[in-house]
Amino acid sequence: MTLLKTSIGRRSFLKTSALAGGGFMLSFSWLGACQTKPEDALAMPKEWFELNGYLKVGDNGVVTIMSPNPEIGQNVKTSMPMIVAEELDVDWKNVIVEQAPLNTDIFVRQLAGGSQSIRQGWKGLRMAGATARHMLREAAATTWNVPASEITTEAGMLHHKASGKSAGFGEMASAAAKLDVPKEVELKDNKDFKIIGTSRKNVDGPKIVTGKPLYGLDYRxxxxxxxxxxxxxxxxxxxxxxxxxxxxxxxxxxxxxxxxxxxxxxxxxxxxxxxxxxxxxxxxxxxxxxxxxxxxxxxxxxxxxxxxQTVSNFQGGSNDVKVPAGLENSAKHMQMMAQYATKSGKVVRKDGDPAKAFKNAAKVIERTYTAPFLAHNTMEPxxxxxxxxxxxxxxxxxxxxxxxxxxxxxxxxxxxxxxxxxxxxxxxxxxxxxxxxxxxxxxxxxxxxxxxxxxxxYTREDDMSFGTYRPTYHAVYRAALDKDNNLVGFHVRAGGIPESPLFANRFPAGAVDNYLAEDWSIESNISVGAFRAPRSNFIAGAEQAFLDEVAEAAGKDPIDFRLDLLKRAQDNPVGENNDYEANRYAGVLELVKQKSNWGEDSSGTYRGVAAYFCHNTYVAHVLDLAMEDGKPRVQKVHCAVDCGIVVNPIAATNLCEGGSVDGIGHAMFSGLTFTDGVPDQQNFDKYRLVRHKEAPRAVDVHFVENGIDPTGLGEPPFPPVIGALANALYKATGKRQYNQPFMTEGIKLG
Amino acid sequence: MAVFNLNINGKQQQVDVDPSTPVLWVLRDHLNLTGTKFGCGIAMCGACTIHLDGNATRSCVLPVSSIGDKQITTIEGLSEEGDHPVQQAWLEHDVPQCGYCQAGQIMSAAALLKQNPSPSDEEIENAMNGNICRCGTYVRIKQAIKSASTTN
Known part of the structure; x- marks a missing residue:
């Protein structure tokens, strides 16, 4: 049992209650109006009682739980209410989910970004459920004149064992709604979870498959x-x-x-x-x-x-951001990036004496990686x-x-x-x-x-030509091996237009004595923004493809090579500011090694491995690829994930499958280029996205079970799969892929 | 503008629109049938897939004037209770992520299974290749189609 102070203030509850009279329900007139099965099957209560802003209990025991965050396909509309329902201790089949209104007095961080909804919502959602459960128990205790501590709950029922009394939540909801909010509440032990960790179908599934109006474009x-x-x-x-x-x-x-x-x-x-x-x-x-x-x-x-342009900053001030004139071209971009990469950049991290390590190295490997601008291309423009x-x-x-x-x-x-x-x-x-x-x-x-x-x-053309694109990136990696093939020096110089993709404190920083990270950037008037796993979406694939090549040069198995480095980072880390936990990083590599039967003969298929940590979650991929009619086709992706507690396995698995497909698709096919400032691709006739025939035939997803508080999954499965793909392509063709997209003109390997 | 009598989901509907108007926009703007989605407008993504006399057809490039007495079926009319085997399989496999492309995917899959009740993997991929899923649910889509096929 965990005691948690309730940080939801009285004010929030009062405000919600006030809203409950009218505006609250009115604001759901459209989004909440189209009920379909299984909600239709639930008898609607005559009266609702709001126990807090996250939930209301009907007099018949049906519970409505608000999903606070925007739903973009990451399934928070199901998984966030599941967390509330768990602590409330209600039967999931008696739960109706509604999209919450924007109300930051009640809900924390109503934002979909950074794979943070579950991670940052975790405590608040549990607290909301636990607070309501506490109040229901208090109400029953008063009604039955017994100590609240003797009242247990199960699946929407309150029980008092000694007196044999039982009641549904609905019967106590009215009394509970009048009680003060407790100062602290008990949270369940993980072992007592009945909803968290079980697969629950997408609450909007029935509406999606029958074409009910759900999306902005459907609104009228x-x-x-x-x-x-x-x-x-x-x-x-x-x-x-x-x-x-x-x-x-x-x-x-x-x-x-x-x-x-x-x-x-x-x-x-x-x-x-x-x-x-x-x-x-x-x-x-x-x-x-x-x-x-x-x-x-x-x-x-x-x-x-x-x-x-004047852009406000988080400190309350503002900066003037320069917007250069000119009509930009992709060919020129590539030339400029190559040129910048020859000069020293801004040193972001330096450990040991990298210059000396490279000078004394027995072997130096240097490779350059690039990737183009990408348009997001949400299916709904x-x-x-x-x-x-x-x-x-x-x-x-x-x-x-x-x-x-x-x-x-x-x-x-x-x-x-x-x-x-x-x-x-x-x-x-x-x-x-x-x-x-x-x-x-x-x-x-x-x-x-x-x-x-x-x-x-917006039409598709508007959408694709008026983007906030993923920037174009460039990274040069160098590794120094000593005569015994130990990695003694590591150097990354990374940049892009208009930002660098570098994360200087991520692996292998911390695992190499002599380490240097530099970055640079070039101004542009092309608008850019966050794209699924910003910066990681490029740098992970580059780094993981490079490490594969270094492992090969060192004559080591690519998984063992990484595990050795991670052991070093765990036992005797270099520097103090390393942005990963080496044991969890190694954990996903070990899991994927085991689940993919790494090292055994995989006749006819070619394998690549990669691992990465971003957005608080660790992911490793082993990718099996075959050549079919001269073209590469991914046969299977083995995906090992450490995101702590998995709230909703069926949806979490779906996100890892999708993230893997998406990463492979973009690395293989996608890119946005410019001629005199005009995007050359403005619809799906020219902009290539992965299609059914090019998708992996199977994706197997495995989760590390460790009971740690959950982290997100929207982004982390995307970046490393690109490295695994590049490494498998090398095994299949004997040729390394350095420049995305790997398939030029969508048809042949570059 | 011209008046068109259309057979949509088994019902006669009348609209008065420009003859060049694509069926997609007739459905969405004039008949409030918004299950059929707008994705690209050039028949390259499949989000707007409907059935025209039972065949999967991209409605975004299909002028209303070309329909005549052909029967249109949209996602709303695929089944009365939302229980077409393909819809059920989609729920069983919990296919959707964002869900936006899924109506089009389901319409393509339903048309495929009508013509070929037990398609091979390759036949599924060929029939579905015009439907993009940006979330990458392709693996589940194929599993769901196999569940709904008679091979299962």
């Missing part, structure tokens, strides 16, 4: 208009002139105008990334009419000159709904950062935060793209101008 409201934007065709350009004569006269068109989503002097938040604040807007009755009218716009664009009136703004749609974007909308349309209501719809993918919500500001400005409810829709 009476009188709603459709809006689309036209932005500059190239990064580095701005609007010069608009001729909308023809577009205006087309059927179904209400208005055409230009907007600035962000004013020039507005201090942007980190999530306000947008290269195209000046937009031409077409508003009309239906999507097809607006699409056609937009094609009829005659727009002229011109290059902008060097300027700067960017979109948002807004209805802005003089005294309030209602916004509905897909956003990973509702709390932050509420501030941007507030600043732009001049309404205070409390007048702005953002509802989170299920998202057709996030991958980091929906951390950046310029489209919320855009639709709010459009609705304010139109004085009407408006849904803004």
């Amino acid at each position: 409201k009476e009188g709603m208009l459709i809006a689309m934007i036209a932005h500059a065709p190239a990064f580095g350009m701005k609007l010069k002139s608009v001729d909308d004569t023809e577009a205006r006269s087309m059927p179904g068109i209400k208005d055409v105008f230009t907007i600035k989503s962000y004013e020039d002097d507005y201090p942007r938040q980190w999530c306000d990334v947008s290269s195209f604040p000046e937009l031409v807007v077409v508003v009309g009755n239906s999507t097809w009419e607006v699409m056609n009218a937009r094609k009829a716009l005659k727009l002229e664009w011109e290059q902008f000159s060097d300027h700067s 960017m979109n948002f709904f807004a209805h802005v009136t003089d005294d309030k703004a209602e916004l509905v749609g897909p956003i990973q950062t509702p709390e932050f974007m509420e501030k941007s909308v507030s600043a732009r349309i001049g309404l205070p935060l409390e007048k702005i209501d953002i509802q989170m719809s299920r998202m057709g993918g996030g991958f980091g793209r929906r951390l950046y919500g310029h489209f919320l500001v855009e639709v709010a400005v459009i609705s304010q101008k139109m004085k009407a409810p408006v849904k803004l829709i």
